[in-house]
Amino acid sequence: MDQSKIDTLREQSVPAFSHLIEGVHVPASDGGTVDILSPINGTVLTTTAKGTKADMDAAIASARAAFEDGRWAGQPPAARKKVLMKWADLIEENVLELAVLGVRDNGTEISMAIKAEPGSAAVTIRYYAEALDKIYGEIAPTPGDILGMIHKEPVGVVGAIIPWNFPMMIGAWKLGPALAMGNSVVLKPSESASLSLMRMAELALEAGLPPGVLNAVTGEGHVVGEALGLSMDVDVLVFTGSGATGRKLMEYAARSNMKRVYLELGGKSPNIVFADAPNLDEAAKVTAGGIFRNSGQVCVAGSRLLVEASIHNEFVAAVAKASEAMRVGDPLSVDTHIGAINSDDQLNANLGFVKTAIAEGGEIITGGERILEETGGYYMAPTIVTGVTKDATLAQKEVFGPVLGVTPFSSEEEAISLANSTVYGLAGAAWTANLGRAHRMVKAVRTGVMHINTYGGVDGTVPLGGIGQSGNGSDKSLHAIEKYLNLKTAWIKL
Numbered sequence: 001m002d003q004s005k006i007d008t009l010r011e012q013s014v015p016a017f018s019h020l021i022e023g024v025h026v027p028a029s030d031g032g033t034v035d036i037l038s039p040i041n042g043t044v045l046t047t048t049a050k051g052t053k054a055d056m057d058a059a060i061a062s063a064r065a066a067f068e069d070g071r072w073a074g075q076p077p078a079a080r081k082k083v084l085m086k087w088a089d090l091i092e093e094n095v096l097e098l099a100v101l102g103v104r105d106n107g108t109e110i111s112m113a114i115k116a117e118p119g120s121a122a123v124t125i126r127y128y129a130e131a132l133d134k135i136y137g138e139i140a141p142t143p144g145d146i147l148g149m150i151h152k153e154p155v156g157v158v159g160a161i162i163p164w165n166f167p168m169m170i171g172a173w174k175l176g177p178a179l180a181m182g183n184s185v186v187l188k189p190s191e192s193a194s195l196s197l198m199r200m201a202e203l204a205l206e207a208g209l210p211p212g213v214l215n216a217v218t219g220e221g222h223v224v225g226e227a228l229g230l231s232m233d234v235d236v237l238v239f240t241g242s243g244a245t246g247r248k249l250m251e252y253a254a255r256s257n258m259k260r261v262y263l264e265l266g267g268k269s270p271n272i273v274f275a276d277a278p279n280l281d282e283a284a285k286v287t288a289g290g291i292f293r294n295s296g297q298v299c300v301a302g303s304r305l306l307v308e309a310s311i312h313n314e315f316v317a318a319v320a321k322a323s324e325a326m327r328v329g330d331p332l333s334v335d336t337h338i339g340a341i342n343s344d345d346q347l348n349a350n351l352g353f354v355k356t357a358i359a360e361g362g363e364i365i366t367g368g369e370r371i372l373e374e375t376g377g378y379y380m381a382p383t384i385v386t387g388v389t390k391d392a393t394l395a396q397k398e399v400f401g402p403v404l405g406v407t408p409f410s411s412e413e414e415a416i417s418l419a420n421s422t423v424y425g426l427a428g429a430a431w432t433a434n435l436g437r438a439h440r441m442v443k444a445v446r447t448g449v450m451h452i453n454t455y456g457g458v459d460g461t462v463p464l465g466g467i468g469q470s471g472n473g474s475d476k477s478l479h480a481i482e483k484y485l486n487l488k489t490a491w492i493k494l
């Protein structure tokens with residue numbers, strides 16, 4: 001990564017963003033705008049359109065018309081593939097520009113953002129472009145006088161609502177399979193990080209995606225997100241974000257056209273370290289990275305450290321040492337390990353969790369406070385709290401910040417019981433050299449993904465989905481495609 005190129009890009013002024021509807025930029029119907037604050041220094045970076053219900057309705061109507069006239073769904077698969085491949089190429093050609101814009105908007109450290117954001121978005125779009133002409137229908141094993149065929153059809157109009165922590169990566173997880181299967185999409189980025197995703201949507205048009213097939217509306221969740229959720233003309237809603245919003249989306253679906261709703265929600269993922277882990281130093285470093293990269297604003301963050309009592313003190317000290325060695329600061333410096341918290345509100349919420357943890361008997365081993373306040377930005381020291389009991393707030397509620405709660409255990413059974421003691425089930429890890437135990441942990445811990453002797457780094461070939469209150473359905477892999485298809489049976493008497 002070239003620091004001087006990054007520094008040149010960070011000085012550039014950011015133009016005001018408007019909606020993207022029917023292939024053109026349109027302001028909010030009432031002219032409203034939202035100030036976009038940079039978490040790096042708290043200054044206003046630019047504005048986006050503050051969408052209204054009328055704006056969202058126009059975007060949905062345009063997407064519906066695009067779907068019905070077949071300008072995209074009706075194209076041969078090879079033609080659709082060409083456009084999506086070109087889009088992935090354009091994202092890669094603009095990788096630094098997109099990454100820096102995204103970091104100025106959401107505060108993720110550039111060392112992580114460049115790969116995880118535009119880099120991974122391009123890989124995802126290409127994956128589904130390559131897959132789109134390899135999805136076949138089926139012929140059923142019917143009696144001889146019947147031909148039973150199963151057709152796979154696009155669902156129609158997909159609404160996609162995206163959070164702020166990895167807008168391009170998560171956006172691509174929805175847009176890639178939805179568009180590859182021939183659907184039209186109405187995209188609603190987060191008001192806390194919409195710029196890079198809006199720019200990525202513009203690149204789709206440059207790549208040749210027909211107008212109206214991908215419309216994007218910026219603004220507040222409770223206005224434009226609600227209008228999307230309540231629409232009678234959206235067939236499937238795909239969402240990544242908080243459980244509270246996820247509940248509302250299910251309600252919106254029930255109150256409107258009973259659209260299918262797929263939710264990727266939060267977690268309180270257990271990172272379980274046994275005394276027989278193959279390399280405790282390595283485990284400590286990966287544990288620190290598994291919670292503190294992107295300031296803990298990662299859905300699968302290993303936010304609960306469950307550690308065997310016999311190595312508790314030694315292991316916690318090693319994790320504290322590893323986390324203190326991580327540099328917190330300017331997210332646009334290539335040397336930074338941990339960037340900024342997305343917003344003032346999120347930072348204050350994180351500090352509130354630390355206060356509660358202390359009130360409930362926890363002890364701070366390192367961190368616990370806001371730092372670098374003089375920058376005007378939102379930064380927090382990586383924080384480790386020990387003495388977190390099974391029912392403590394820090395063991396039960398998602399912080400979505402750089403706060404690690406530690407709980408000791410004395411047996412494999414106790415570790416499993418603690419691991420499964422929340423309403424979530426998104427990710428987890430077990431560190432052990434015992435092969436039998438490793439497989440037992442994979443089976444016993446109720447999560448969507450279980451790591452063994454590592455944390456994070458799973459790629460797009462495998463699904464990511466939660467169970468319990470972490471959500472339903474999956475992003476990534478060929479399994480994600482199922483969300484964007486209807487099955488239709490043809491029963492033909494011969």
Ligand code: NAD
Binds near residue numbers: 161223229264265
């Ligand atoms: P959020 O729920 O506040 O917002 C997510 C999106 O929903 C935003 O675009 C927002 O504008 C929109 N929204 C808000 N209120 C709405 C409403 N009433 N109707 C419709 N839309 C509405 O979540 P966030 O703070 O942006 O993201 C953090 C959360 O996302 C965390 O809980 C995190 O764990 C979760 N997350 C999950 C995954 C996963 O794959 N499971 C990945 C990343 C983040």
